[in-house]
Amino acid sequence: xxGIVGYIGDKQAQPVLFNCLARLEYRGYDxxxxxxxxxxxxxxxDAVRVKALEKVTPKLAGTLGIGHTRWAxxxxxxxxxxxxxxxxxxxxxxxxxxxxxxxxxxxxKLARAGHHFVSETDTEVLPHLVEEYYDGNLEMAVSRALQxxxxxxxxxxxxxxxRELVIARRDSPIIVGLGDRENYIAxxxxxxxxxxxxxxxxxxxxxxxxxxxxxxIKNGGAEVARKEHKIxxxxxxxxxxxxxxxxxxxxxxQPKVIRDTIGGYVAEGEAVGLADxxxxxLGDVLILASGTSYHAALVGKYIIEELxxxxxxxxxxxxxxxxxxxxxxxxxxxxxxxxETADALKAMKxxxxxxxxxxxxxxxxxxxxxxxxxxxxxxxxGPEISVAATKSFLAQLMALYWxxxxxxxxxxxxxxxxxxxxRQLPGKVQQVLDREGSIAECAKQLAxxxxxxxxxxxxNYPVALEGALKLKEISxxxxxxxxxxxxxxxxxxxxxxxxxxxxxxxxDNTYEAMLTSIKEVKAxxxxxxxxxxxxxxEIEELVNTVISVPKVEPIFSPVVNTVALxxxxxxxxxxxGCPIDFPRNLAKSVTVE
Ligand code: F6R
Numbered sequence: 001x002x003g004i005v006g007y008i009g010d011k012q013a014q015p016v017l018f019n020c021l022a023r024l025e026y027r028g029y030d031x032x033x034x035x036x037x038x039x040x041x042x043x044x045x046d047a048v049r050v051k052a053l054e055k056v057t058p059k060l061a062g063t064l065g066i067g068h069t070r071w072a073x074x075x076x077x078x079x080x081x082x083x084x085x086x087x088x089x090x091x092x093x094x095x096x097x098x099x100x101x102x103x104x105x106x107x108x109k110l111a112r113a114g115h116h117f118v119s120e121t122d123t124e125v126l127p128h129l130v131e132e133y134y135d136g137n138l139e140m141a142v143s144r145a146l147q148x149x150x151x152x153x154x155x156x157x158x159x160x161x162x163r164e165l166v167i168a169r170r171d172s173p174i175i176v177g178l179g180d181r182e183n184y185i186a187x188x189x190x191x192x193x194x195x196x197x198x199x200x201x202x203x204x205x206x207x208x209x210x211x212x213x214x215x216x217i218k219n220g221g222a223e224v225a226r227k228e229h230k231i232x233x234x235x236x237x238x239x240x241x242x243x244x245x246x247x248x249x250x251x252x253x254q255p256k257v258i259r260d261t262i263g264g265y266v267a268e269g270e271a272v273g274l275a276d277x278x279x280x281x282l283g284d285v286l287i288l289a290s291g292t293s294y295h296a297a298l299v300g301k302y303i304i305e306e307l308x309x310x311x312x313x314x315x316x317x318x319x320x321x322x323x324x325x326x327x328x329x330x331x332x333x334x335x336x337x338x339x340e341t342a343d344a345l346k347a348m349k350x351x352x353x354x355x356x357x358x359x360x361x362x363x364x365x366x367x368x369x370x371x372x373x374x375x376x377x378x379x380x381x382g383p384e385i386s387v388a389a390t391k392s393f394l395a396q397l398m399a400l401y402w403x404x405x406x407x408x409x410x411x412x413x414x415x416x417x418x419x420x421x422x423r424q425l426p427g428k429v430q431q432v433l434d435r436e437g438s439i440a441e442c443a444k445q446l447a448x449x450x451x452x453x454x455x456x457x458x459x460n461y462p463v464a465l466e467g468a469l470k471l472k473e474i475s476x477x478x479x480x481x482x483x484x485x486x487x488x489x490x491x492x493x494x495x496x497x498x499x500x501x502x503x504x505x506x507x508d509n510t511y512e513a514m515l516t517s518i519k520e521v522k523a524x525x526x527x528x529x530x531x532x533x534x535x536x537x538e539i540e541e542l543v544n545t546v547i548s549v550p551k552v553e554p555i556f557s558p559v560v561n562t563v564a565l566x567x568x569x570x571x572x573x574x575x576x577g578c579p580i581d582f583p584r585n586l587a588k589s590v591t592v593e
Contacts, residue, residue, distance in 0.1 A: 002083075002097040002591075003027050003069040004174060005191050006156045006165050009182020009212045013037075013065030018054045020184070020191040021067045023238065025050055026246065026385040027188065028587035029069035030077035035084040035093045036062035041160050043093065045082035063212075064163065066156045066185075068095035071587050074103070075120025085124045087131040088116050091160050092141075094130070096123040097187055098152035098172040099592055106148060122151075130157055139209050139218075142166045146207070152342075152592070154202075156185050165210045169202045172591050173340050173368055176200045176208065176215050178228065183210050188589065189231055189364070190238045190383050197231040201366045229366045237382045245580045247386035247474070251566050252433055255426035257391045258559075260380040261398040262422065285312040288320050288347045289335035290590070292389040292469060296396035297335045298462035299558045303400050306459075306555060307408040317343040318593070321350065333403075334360045337384060337392035338589040339367020346593065348372050361399045363392050377403065386581045387588050388474050390566050393466065394429075397559060398422075421553050425560075428550045432563040435548065439564060442529060442545050443571030446500065452477055453491060453501045453526075454565075455484040455517060457510035463558045464504045467565035473583050475573035484510075484517040495524040502568070503543070504561050507533040508554035518542055529568075531561050 003024030007016045017034045032053055033045025044057040050069070068083035075081040083095045100106070103122035106129060111117065115128040129148060133141040138159045146153075152171035158164075167174055167185055177184035177192035177199055184192040189199060200215060202208060203226065208217040217224050243249035285304055287297040294316055301312040317334070321343060332351050336344040339362040348369060351358050360373035363381050370376045379395035401422055408415050446452065452471065456464035465481035472479040482491055484503070495501070501521045505514045518528055519542065528543040533551040540546050547568070549560040573580050 002071050002187070003029065003191065004095050004097055004154055004156055004185065004187040005067040006065070006095075006167070006185030006210070007182070008064045008163070008165050008210055009179060010063055011182065013062050014057070014060045016184075016195070017065050017067040018050060019194060020186060021050045021069055023191045023193065024069050024186070024188060026190070026387060026581060026588050027069065027071075028387055028582060028585075029071050031070045031072070031079070031082035032068060033070075033082045033084055034065060034067040035158065036060040036065040037093070037158050037160055038062040039160075041086065041090060041093045041158065043084050043086060045084065046079045047077040047082060064158060064165070066093065066095045066158055066165065073099060073592065074122045081119045081121050083123060085119065085121065085127050087127040089131070092127040092131045092134060093158050094123065094126045095156050096126055097154040097174075097591060098170070100125060100149055100153065101151035102149070103151075126155060126157075134159060136162075138162050138164060138166045139207060142168060143207055146170075154187055163211060167202065167208045167210060169206055170204050171342070171345070174202050175366075176202070176210055178215070182212050183215060185210060189233065190385065193231070193233060193235045193238055197233075199229045199231055199366065200226050201229065201371070202226065203371070231365065233383050238385055245386065245570070247388055247390060247570055247580050250384055250386055250391045251563065251570065253382070254391050254394050254563060255430045255433075257381045257395050258398055258426045258429065260382075261395045262402065264378065264380045265402045285310060285331045285333065287312060287314045287333045287335060288317045288344065289314075290317045290341050290343050292393050292466060293335040293337055293341075293344075293396060295462045295466040295469065296393050296400065297333075298465070299397055299459060300333075300335070300400035300404075302459035302462075303555060304404045307404040307410060309409045317341065317347040320347045332356045332358045334358060334369060334373070335396055336360065336369050337363045337379075337381075337389055337396070339364040339369035340589045340591050342591050342593045345369060345372065361396055363395065384588075387583055387586050388470055388569070388580075390470075393562065394559060418553060418555065421556060425552070425556060428552055428556075428560050429563050431550045432560050432567070435564075436567055439547055439567040440571040442547060443568055444575055445545070446529070446568065447475070447477075447572045447575035449498065449500055450478060451494065451499045452479045453487075453495075453499065454479060454481045454504065455487060455501060456504035456506070457484045457514055457517075458506055458508060459555065459558055460504040460506045460510070460561060463561050463565065464502070466562060467502060467504065467569070470566055470569035471572060473586060474569055474580050475576050475578055476583075477572065477576075484514055487517060488520065492520075492524060495521060495526040497525045497527065500527040500529060502565070503528055503530045504565070505530050505532045505539060506554055506557050507551060508557070515539070515542070531564050533557065533560075
């Protein structure tokens with residue numbers, strides 16, 4: 001998704017802007033640009049990587065500037081469509097995340113008034129509209145312009161000759177990083193971690209005026225105070241630490257992530273808060289999420305239904321927004337790593353509008369979801385840079401285990417043993433990581449195929465979905481996750497020696513049925529790779545390759561099985577020479593519907 005940066009202070013803006021943009025690359029983009037204001041505003045932009053643009057940009061003098069990474073929505077990736085955008089005299093300059101729904105109407109109106117447009121973007125109406133109202137008071141001009149805008153936006157606006165940046169948000173995040181006689185602007189915390197850990201988040205319909213020494217925020221014309229947050233993430237957290245890719249680093253961080261996430265709950269007694277509210281006595285549970293977080297939500301369904309014995313409904317946030325309905329008495333949980341996914345936020349707003357108390361499981365302190373929620377359960381995965389979610393998924397599972405365990409209706413001795421084993425999971429995950437070499441060997445074979453099925457049953461069905469998602473997004477191999485029991489209802493038609501099947505085999509009551517499914521698959525000549533809890537002779541006889549993972553309580557098998565699948569996806573993508581951290585067309589934080 002698009003990324004925004006801005007700087008105002010006494011440093012030269014150009015290197016700061018490029019550095020901040022480089023830190024936003026992980027969000028996914030197809031073009032980028034910067035604008036630096038001196039006696040005039042100079043814009044350099046193109047459909048290239050940040051490093052490439054930095055190389056060809058001449059030295060620009062100026063201590064005030066804005067920058068952008070664009071993920072095309074209106075108009076193809078090109079120099080002219082890249083941000084920043086200018087009005088025609090080149091006085092007003094804007095970067096924008098989001099979508100202006102009524103841009104065509106505004107464009108026609110502005111064109112009739114003599115404005116000349118050069119790009120196909122919705123954004124370009126903004127500098128022209130601001131220029132219409134600009135008489136030296138930039139805040140006022142932006143405020144009046146935004147009254148005409150329908151849609152979502154996070155914007156930064158600069159005007160030549162004006163030592164301030166004006167920022168605004170509606171349904172798209174923007175933050176100010178506070179410095180000493182300087183201030184930074186970004187759409188996302190990692191952009192500014194090199195410079196500051198003091199952050200202020202704007203709320204919807206806020207308009208802020210940022211100078212080197214001040215930040216003033218208004219909402220509806222009245223000045224408002226927005227809290228300063230201290231970010232605990234460090235620059236090192238957001239660096240590769242010697243790993244070739246962020247994804248591999250993040251996979252390897254998972255033992256620590258499990259410890260940190262559980263340790264945080266123990267220290268802060270977070271589960272107790274939910275108990276006090278009595279939420280779970282109300283009955284049914286609804287969990288909403290997107291993508292990988294949705295797979296965590298599906299695992300959560302199995303966890304809660306088994307431990308708490310209460311029905312759980314899981315929905316894709318994007319679909320819930322069209323056809324779902326919920327009673328205000330439901331426990332509602334939204335799972336979102338970034339806390340900025342547009343579909344999840346829309347679902348949250350709808351739920352709150354229906355009178356629901358909404359809990360959110362998120363990794364980002366101060367994210368929009370965390371501020372909308374009635375209750376926040378933070379995961380402690382640290383910044384996840386690779387577009388493909390890995391450690392945040394495991395951290396979400398930890399949150400869901402921790403959420404369910406205190407309400408468990410299972411025998412106390414089994415509960416104690418589950419809690420003991422939960423604390424041992426970092427060691428079990430490490431054992432999977434220690435088997436990296438053999439998984440990489442297996443990936444060499446997998447990389448030759450164009451179509452692959454992932455199957456599982458019970459709690460490992462969503463794990464199969466997640467394995468397929470991970471593989472397809474980073475290796476570009478067509479991969480489909482499927483409930484093993486559903487193979488015979490259609491997918492059988494596609495099986496054969498060119499279509500391998502990865503079977504995630506649980507050591508629970510699904511085991512016998514999984515063996516049957518594998519036999520059926522073998523009878524159709526598909527090669528089978530099985531992910532299996534340690535030492536099972538029968539499966540080894542049956543399948544082509546076994547990836548062994550440590551034996552754990554069945555309810556925890558998604559943890560170890562997922563790590564094996566993450567490594568399998570990573571090494572398959574590496575074998576195919578894919579740009580693992582930044583897969584084509586994908587974005588880390590999906591802030592449009
Ligand atoms: C896949 C992936 C995405 C996200 C999805 C939701 O690896 O990362 O599918 O899981 O975009 O994002 P969040 O969790 O930020 O709401």
